[in-house]
Amino acid sequence: MAAHSQSVSEFTAQVNDLTQSCQRKDLVLVAMAPIQSLTIAFREEQNREKATQSLFESFVHILTRLLAEIETFTDNPDSDKNGQLEACLRLTAECFRCLRNACIQCGKNQSHGRNAGLTVPAIQILHCLHRLRPFPGDTLPAAFRCGLQFLGNLVAGNEESKHCVWKNAFPELFLNYLNHSDKKAVTYCCMVLFTCLNAERTADLLSHTKGVELAESVIRICRREPELDWAFLIVTGQFLKCPDLVAAMYTKLNNEERIILLDLISAKLSEVLESPADNSELTAAVRIMQFLADCFQENCMAVLKFTSATNEEDEEALVVIRLLDILCETTSNHEKFSYLQDSPGLIEIAVELLYQTHLAGKQSRNIFSTSQSLSFTRHSTHPAVGFKAHLIHLIGNLCYNNNENQDKVRKLDGIPLILDNCSIDGNNPFVSQWAVFTIRILTEQNMKNQEVISQLVHQGVADSAMLNNMGLQVEERDGKLYVKTQSKSSTSS
Template sequence: METQLLLPNGDESPINWVLVLETLERLTSQCQDEGSRSKINTENFRNLGQFLPQITKEENSRYDVLVMAFRFLRNSVAACERNQDAIRQDSTVFEVTANFLQLEGQPETTSNFVGDSSDRVVAIRCALQFLANFIVENETNAVLMSSVFSTHIVPLHKNFHQDEKVVQYIAMILHLLLKQCPANITVDQELLSSLLQNLHLEFVIYAMESLVAQVGVLGSLYEDAEPKLRIQLLTFLNERADVLNNLNEKVVTMLRDNFVERSDFILKSKVGDSDDVFSWEIAILLETLCGISATGNELLKSDSVLMTTVLFLLRQIQEVGKSTDGMNENAFAPVEDLQKLTSKSTTQSSVDDIRAHPTFQFKAHLIRLIANISHRSKSNQDLVRELECLPIILDNCKIDARNPFIGQWSVLAIRNLCEGNDTNQLYIREVQRIDTEKLLPKLELVDLS
């Protein structure tokens, strides 16, 4: 049997709150069942749309009424297109909900509502859940929601950033909007920062994955963001191989171009200057490109400007690193004597200083990127030889505590540079500086063609 929401007469005073709450509770319970949910009298939404605005005008109005009202609405539209459409067609309930959240998102909000703070937060949570359910698999509703997202929903995270559920539900709405109408969505740096600080929440991860998949949104965010926020965003990408492997070509192009344009920032790094955010951005950009290129990304392989930039950077870093000796004299000097790091005279802070510096692993990642984008790419293989970087790569087939695994990446690079390239194979054989038979026993360079 359907339950009709009983609204107080507008002329009656006082309002019978007990009756209102009991009716809302019955409706909420009824909507928990999917079959009953689709049979509920839609007049309830119209009546509720007339009733909700009165709450803010009553001296004795309470958050607990809003909690029950939003719980009813949340349950009523869950996987129910009929109820979603009914609420949109009348629109009053949607507008009142959006306006309520906008008010709560204003700085130093003063409210007419009475009740403890927990009721206030629960009402906000339930309202956000209602709006999320309202747009699930309903593009028309999503377009309506997108018109108020930036102005009514996003500001909430400033007042309630410490409430993980509020952040989670905002992220849920963002994720659903990006899936259905991404062109209508803008995300500011404050919201992006809030999301990146809550990556332990499930829907925050979903929202971030949807965000990086949208070229326009991600591109404008990255270009306008402060370096620290860029670093956080790149770190998110690096920690998720599945996201890296599915980046849009325009996003890859944007990241590549940023590295090419700003890569020389790393050369300004100095020992002890571990807070250089510009150098950190370049270091993490390089690591990101390494991850993207690991799957044979043709866009990176086909760009001679990227390879040229990487090779010139490698030559400069090699030259700077050899200009002085000792682990503390410049940020690129190789640390070949591991005993210096393990001896009693070496403090833990000295070891940590090496690891917590943007140049840590940087040269190894340059060689790693060379290895990846020269794989079965004759033009890139030849470019490495023509720019005289083969000897540099050979010279790094050794231990360097500042660049863990640089020897292994160098061996892989030599292997890829020689595969199918007779000229590079001949060059390697004629190099007398190292014993190739000893260092590269498994390559069988003559047979790589």
């Protein structure tokens, strides 16, 4: 049964008296009972409202004494012959548990705790607990778990408390517990970090020597603990609003971690594409995509490692595939991401990579070779299935309503290359459809590109039936072949 409000006053008086009269070793013995009673009482909202400033000041004294006691064991926990450390940890856990309950959706108590100066000894104790060597039992985990929960409740919805905790906890406390072996500690630390972060504090990660390291730790949690929502929320809700931080993280992560980050970026971009985004979100997405386009250009040839069956799980090549997926997705939204058409060198590298993969597929049998069979094959689950189709898709998107890029593809001999990918290919589902789409885009209001195709027909490289299937019509006038579109409607996809 929960304690009545009048009992809160009684227990508060007991705790206040104990902090004035007890020696440090006696405090551990006699303070547990009234604090446990307050822990139970503060489960009720009406009892939380009865807490006074003096109670939180008493907790400052108690935690300060406990900190001094625990510190004597940090270097040698085995010296705890009489169980004194364990008793201190039990009381520490109960103090944090009581304070955690007192701050549940209670701005008044959050302010009492902050004004009393609780933040500093609480964080100091958590630092000290992290330095303790683990020992059997759940006494130590209970202490740091409850401490992190207290900080989480202290900052929830309270900007002043967030500032206070961030000032004292960043970056060491977060680094300690984000990388802790205790999964619950990691969860509670992520909760505190997510609650504290805003645009200004996220920017702090870039200016501090260990800030990017902290951000990397969150990405590793996403990989290691995919069910932990707090870590994903930190990335999508805060980190992805800071393009410079994304670039700094991406540069330092290994390829497996980069894939995790790219998946989170893709999820966030889907939100931006599907719903009206505020200007800051769209601006951040634009800058991130500019960076990723550069990354694709720098490393895209790594995908050629897939020509060897022994490299089917090569992580650098997998990153290239993920980058291409994201580029196809974003360039399909011409309204928001048309600027990517002007990304220096992107259209050139896309055509060159299509040439290299197409050539590799002809030189030996591999995932880039054309397969006339649509039945299940050993390549059906290969990560590079559809890669050439996606490249052609990207080329089409980059050329949509863009005469300069249309001309670049022609000058790079990209048109016959795309026409050479118009047949059914089991290793590239829908490649013929994307080739049709891209050829139509390339010839739209571009007479020089139409002339190239008419010459290919005249030379026998392309036939009229294939072009008709593309929605293109071949006409002969004055002994010359001309190509025109059967329909003027054409959009990026």
